[in-house]
């Protein structure tokens with residue numbers, strides 16, 4: 530007749546006695562002396578606690594590894610360097626870049642635009658270069674461009690061409706090693722009748738030699754001076770239709786950048 534737990538209690542008793550004997554023998558061999566039952570039971574408890582602790586440490590390690598793998602698997606944001614050819618405080622082109630940054634924050638989560646100031650750059654003069662070194666402001670600017678995956682140029686049209694401050698920045702970036710090489714790019718402009726289209730065309734020509742790759746469509750040439758108003762008095766873009774078009778430009782730049790990099794950043 531077996532007891533109420535199907536003999537499990539007896540089995541457990543035998544197992545414990547067996548363990549007790551094994552531990553006794555082990556200790557006698559190692560220590561050369563025999564220990565009391567209480568000491569051995571304390572040892573058993575200690576051993577169980579150690580095993581438990583080790584198991585939980587291993588689990589924590591595995592969890593950390595899983596988290597690290599998860600982080601790596603997340604999509605990396607496309608980094609955009611945005612430059613304005615106008616240095617004016619209430620510039621419409623600065624306003625276009627602010628609108629682009631806001632659009633990204635609101636609705637293009639895997640794209641990050643950083644506005645890169647160009648005002649601090651000296652006028653290009655190769656006497657300012659050392660052997661492969663540049664004035665600190667130029668070094669910092671070039672580094673920002675190198676770190677970006679693509680470029681957003683906002684250039685006004687000055688006398689049928691791109692703005693001189695922007696050309697100056699482009700020329701500094703082009704000094705060897707060319708910081709622009711193999712980057713995707715887009716141009717946005719606003720101005721009189723053509724919305725800056727001639728400046729855009731000239732900038733495309735410059736980009737050929739720099740190995741920049743411009744998106745072709747959509748064109749963003751916004752007429753700033755005919756109603757309805759496109760900008761407020763501080764140069765903020767307030768026109769919904771223009772914002773929608775700007776978003777399309779950003780999406781095209783995003784997908785072209787990834788395409789150029791074979792889907793990887």
Ligand SMILES: Cc1cc2nc3c(=O)[nH]c(=O)nc-3n(C[C@H](O)[C@H](O)[C@H](O)COP(=O)(O)O)c2cc1C
Nearest residue numbers: 615617620621622685686687688689720721722725
């Ligand atoms: C020196 C100069 C030349 C300009 N030439 C042109 C031009 O050729 N075509 C045009 O559409 N607008 C021309 N404009 C007007 C600018 O495109 C317009 O003022 C634009 O808003 C400037 O950009 P911003 O608001 O970002 O400063 C010119 C402005 C300046 C100051």
